[in-house]
Amino acid sequence: MKYIEKLRNSGLRPTKQRLQICEILFETKKTFHFTINDLAIKIKDQTKNKISLATIYNTVHAFEKKGYLKQIPINSSQTYFDTNTTEHHHFYDLKEEKLIDLENCDVGPINIKKKIDGKKIKSVEVLVKLGD
Amino acid sequence: MKYIEKLRNSGLRPTKQRLQICEILFETKKTFHFTINDLAIKIKDQTKNKISLATIYNTVHAFEKKGYLKQIPINSSQTYFDTNTTEHHHFYDLKEEKLIDLENCDVGPINIKKKIDGKKIKSVEVLVKLGD
DNA sequence: GTTGTAGTTTATAATGATTCTAAAAAGGTG
């Protein structure tokens, strides 16, 4: 019910599909990282009615544009998204291909001293690759 | 000539194709960022004989594995590589889709306080996204 | 409630970067 308002306030119609995806993405204490494929599997498991793959892509991109999801820059064949949209950083376990959150306090403040004329800093993201 | 030794010492046969790609990638004062497509265009422009796309992919991956190139984690449809293999960071201009080097001194030391059992830090990379 | 309209979903096709295949060519060693 709360998602109906959230979606309306964002200019997105609260469709059955979007509400179901909201439940899966945001109805949880812990935030998490996922690919479109991960999400499609979750939807199939946790939902009676099928949602087409195109709709999953559409919805994730709509939510990302509204700022409810973040894309994580990483070299992988699939795009990773994060339900934690606060500024924070990541470990990337190269063997497991898993992301792990780093709180901002785990990294300390990052001070970018260089400036580019006419450009503003939109985000600062740290990726720490892990091997064994 | 110097690349013949470099390749042999790496266990790679110094073929005509690899030597030509070495010239384009490493025979320059400044390091630079490129995609496979960028490189293919450069090869076509600066070289008489054609090199097949498969060979360009093979060669770039071989050089990356040997540590002569680095992949830059970024969300783009194409993979970006860097001829600067020292640890350094990047601005990413979202509009121009261009990478700009940040020297280590432009960012300051990054202190990762969190540890994961049995895992070693392989790299620490900062990506600063720029808008206007 | 009916109607009209823009927004949304969907199956399916298209795209495009990357990887695979397997046959031909080239490097290197004796």
Add this chain to the structure above:
DNA sequence: CACCTTTTTAGAATCATTATAAACTACAAC
């Protein structure tokens, strides 16, 4: 040269993602 291994190559295959366009739906106006 003869032999064996590595490399190159054209073309096919893969697969995540995006585009298409027709059917469906939310919802506001009447």
